[in-house]
Amino acid sequence: MGSDGGVTTGRSGRWPNPAEAPAAEDLARCVHCGLCLTACPTYLVTGLEAESPRGRIQLARLVEEGRAELTAAVQGHWSRCLQCRACEAACPSGVSYGRIQEHARAQVQAAPPSGRTWLWVRRFVLRQVVARPRVLAAAAAPARRFAGWRFRGAAERVLPGRLGALARQLPANQGAPFHGLRGRSGAAAGEPVQLFTGCVMRELFGEVHRATVRVLERAGARVEATDAQRCCGALHAHEGDLEFARRLAKANITAFERTEGAVVVNSAGCGAALKEYPQLLAGEPGWQERAAAFAARVKDLSEWLAGRGMLPAGRLAARVAYQDACHLAHVQGIRKEPRALLRALDGCELVETEGADTCCGAAGLYGVVEPGMSAELRRRKAAAFAAARPDAVVTANPGCHLQYLGAVREAGLRAEVLHLAEALDRAWAGGDGR
Known part of the structure; x- marks a missing residue:
């Protein structure tokens, strides 16, 4: 244990989980030019180097080289990263910052220097609630009922701090969860399209899915939604739980291999995760080609519509x-x-x-x-x-x-x-x- 509450991370202070460590070549690609600074939300707010992409990469380098320990302070700087990846769009060197962050957080998962209980709670919620459709449905039901409650406004005014802020963000007009297309008489002909329903989208944004189906059908699609699909795994990967994210990726690839047509996504986070399955599964024997074939089918809703030519007037x-x-x-x-x-x-x-x-x-x-x-x-x-x-x-x-x-x-x-x-x-x- 370090003097500031950190943990000794193994030989020469290196990573506690070497198999999931950030790649040395990824870390070396950053030349510290600073073009990422004005793109980074946390740097714009704080002005602190350690709250910038290049600062966080430097911290990872120091741990990698054995010149720093994986302390609570280091964990805090990584935790405050939103993983928005605006820095990647601004970077002239092609630094894979998102990949670095996921693998850095995998080290915290392996040997958390602080907040072990809180980290376990987050991991439990992501694995046992978010990734389990029936459990998530039960957990989301009270929130959905509260969102449509006639006394919601009064309740929000008396709820304390963070709980009140979260309550004020619940959508009030999303109706029932999206339960797929069974029993629905949609377009019988047209280009087959697979709707990725996700987890939070399915439970809290049912009307968005229903609107998506109607839009796709007006644009000439025959919409399908396989019941075998799972959570995309984005939240798990961002948390550093790469093992579980890979498990979900394999389940989704297997599910959609039995279908045909584009896999249309209306959640930006899910779409990005699905398109990056080849990267997530790069070291998995037998999965690279399958992941690449699946990712090639994934299209954001706007991306798919923009490629259709004529669209209904509105x-x-x-x-x-x-x-x-x-x-x-x-x-x-x-x-x-x-x-x-x-x-x-x-x-x-x-x-x-x-x-x-x-x-x-x-x-x-x-x-x-x-x-x-x-x-x-x-x-x-x-x-x-x-x-x-x-x-x-x-x-x-x-x-x-x-x-x-x-x-x-x-x-x-x-x-x-x-x-x-x-x-x-x-x-x-x-x-x-x-």
């Missing part, structure tokens, strides 16, 4: 602020497609807000793990919304959706928060956007 009479989901813009490189789809709608005034592609502070469990930083990033979004005064804020990720519900209320606006699929569904169905 009207959305609203001033819309589109906010880039980090894993859509920075990881998948999809920025133009959602905006093009919105601009094509009659009456839609697309307004760009300051920091539209800066992380909102949702980042999976981040709002629970790092509530202070999450709240500050949400406050910045609220200020941008207050300046732009949109009628609707549109996004493409469930965590962002929840964060923007809070930001809109903090800004004192009556603006709606919509998923892109909901905006398109409303427009193409003939709604006026209000």
Whole structure:
């Protein structure tokens, strides 16, 4: 045990789990040019080198070289990273920062220098609740009932601090969970498309899935949703639980190998994780080609729609602020497609807000793990919304959706928060956007 509460991490102070250690070549690729600094949300807030991508990489290098121990302070700097990967989009050297972070956090999983109980709780929730559909459904049911409760407003005013903030972010208009397409008479013909339903999206954003199905069918797809699919594993990988993330990846690949057509995703975080299965399974014998074939089929909803040519005309009479989901813009490189789809709608005034592609502070469990930083990033979004005064804020990720519900209320606006699929569904169905 180190004098500051850290742990001795093995021979020469190196990694406690060498098999999952950040690759030396990944760490060496960073030349410390500093171009990542202005792209990093935590650096923008704190101004601290250790809260920047190059600072966190340097900490990993010091541990790798045996010149530092895996202390609680090091763990804290890594934990405050949102893994938004905006730094990757800004990096001229092609540093795989997301991969470095996942493997660095795998070391904390192996030998946590602090907060062992809290780390175990997070791992338990991700493995035994989030990744288990029936357990997650039972856990989400009270939240969904609270979201539609007639006395919700009064309850929110008396709930303490963090609990009250989380309650204010629950969506109120999502209806029942998405239970697949059984018994539904959708399009009988058309190009086959597989809908990835995920976990949180399925339980808390059922209406987004239903809107997605309607949009896909209007665009000529025959939508299917296999019951064998699982959670994408993104949250597990981000937490450093790479073993379990690989288990989920293999289950999904096996499930979708029995289907045909594109795998369409309406959650940016899930889409990024699915497209990176080849990287996650790179060392797994027999899985590399299967992962690559699966990843090639994965398309974000906006990506798939943009490649269809003619789309149904629609009207959305609203001033819309589109906010880039980090894993859509920075990881998948999809920025133009959602905006093009919105601009094509009659009456839609697309307004760009300051920091539209800066992380909102949702980042999976981040709002629970790092509530202070999450709240500050949400406050910045609220200020941008207050300046732009949109009628609707549109996004493409469930965590962002929840964060923007809070930001809109903090800004004192009556603006709606919509998923892109909901905006398109409303427009193409003939709604006026209000």
